[in-house]
Amino acid sequence: MAEVFDVAVVGAGPAGVAAACRVAERGARVALVDEGFRPGGQIYRHREGRAPAAIGEWMARLARLKVDVIHRTAVHDALRLDGKFQLRAESVHLEARKIVLATGARELLLPFPGWTLPNVFSAGGLQALVKSGLEVAGKPVVIGGSGPLLLPVAATLAKAGAKVELVCEQARRASLARALPWLARSPRKLAEALSYQAAFGPSRYRTSTWISEAIGTDRLEAVVTNSARRVSCDFAGVSFGLVPNVELAVLLGCELRDGFVVVDRRQQSTVPGVFVAGEPCGIAGVDGALGQGLVAGDAACRDVTVTADVEAARGWYEYKPPPLLRSFALRHEVLELARADTVVCRCEDVRLSRFDPEWSAREAKLATRASMGPCQGRICGPALDAILGYGADCVRCPAKPATFESLLIPEDRK
Amino acid sequence: MADSVTIRVDGREIRAGSDTTVAVALINAGVWTFRTSVTGEPRGPVCGMGVCFECRVAIDGVEHVRACMEPVRDGMEIDTGG
């Protein structure tokens, strides 16, 4: 029988790395599992030698410690088995006494005519590709959608030499202005926002603006905005907010509130032994993720009292969306961009006209195959919920596509 | 390119930075269509982080590999079906 870890951490973003380091520093046996081929998660996804200093420190800390880092391994199922937890991936089944879920978030994509053309990416997707070497120097790009994420994305593109033609934010200026008092109380956030804007040119940032269509034959050639302005571009990055990755938590039976995993002061979910840190329990940014990771790491170790300074570093534990995020509430116009023939489920090419607004997510799935493709509804599920109010479909194993064999061995779900 | 590798895409040789992913190498070489959808539309990467599965290609004979999650290796054979 394979060894049993004291703690297994899923996700090697800031939250997971902090948690794994903390557990190892307490002398417990810890595994850190991630899909990617390098630790760092969303924000620290950089090529060798190009990561900012802060991540360098965390990576050095991780490297010094005895942590079993398991890369390129997507966990597709999690279950309780004989008082332990089992994490299942294609190549391995890991057992651990406690688990920390630090699976981060993905982006909310909304369908609009032309969004399936090659070279139309999600905003964070375009940023990730640039960070891994996509050549954009001198090329015109347009960023669109909604939320604070658009700013660092546009800044990354500008710094890589792209011509950022336009950053389209659907929210109204007045709505964003309501977040100003809050922003003024967080000078660091304000400075960050201003430095991003300075990087791509503040005049490029347009509120009450969205991409209503992407145009091209076999790839993106231009976008058209809601004011019928046509902007030629080679690449576009469009997303409308973040969706927490709560699938594994749901499989384990953790309670959710407003789509986020409910946790206590020690980052423990409603399932004893399952701790959750970072974006799945609330969109809190990198500092929140690191702080929650430290608390979860401590709390997952036996006989360790979580100290006040560590708790304080995390800031909060009962998630309330910061006023900043409320300012980016989606307008009905952007929820109505798709036309009857616009593909909504990209895996199965199910078009908007096939969906009956009276359905639930499950009915839609059975009738159209939407969300039955390889992405398992990760892209179209939240989109259908946003545009047709389908609600979240119940999560079922596998949370990620898996080969049939890996689901069969050894004992099955009890 | 200081550190570069050579890979073949649909029989054509391209050079790519050694520290990049297959997705980035293909787009930099002007290959935008990674797969053809079930109704015949061209598709390429979207999320860049392993979620959407739009960047699927065959690599060294293995079908349905996510190009955005795959570092390039010298001598790789990539097939987009195109």
Ligand SMILES: Cc1cc2nc3c(=O)[nH]c(=O)nc-3n(C[C@H](O)[C@H](O)[C@H](O)COP(=O)(O)OP(=O)(O)OC[C@H]3O[C@@H](n4cnc5c(N)ncnc54)[C@H](O)[C@@H]3O)c2cc1C
């Ligand atoms: C696309 C995107 C871009 C962003 N860009 C910025 C930015 O530029 N600036 C900024 O301040 N904030 C950015 N953010 C927000 C930022 O990600 C968070 O503030 C912070 O990184 C959250 O850390 P985390 O550890 O919770 O999650 P993440 O950093 O997202 O890490 C989660 C990790 O879990 C792994 N994972 C998920 N599910 C599984 C599974 N089933 N099996 C194995 N591994 C799994 C993922 O591969 C990932 O490495 C971005 C978020 C997203 C989604």
Ligand code: FES
């Ligand atoms: S681009 Fe989405 S999985 Fe590769």
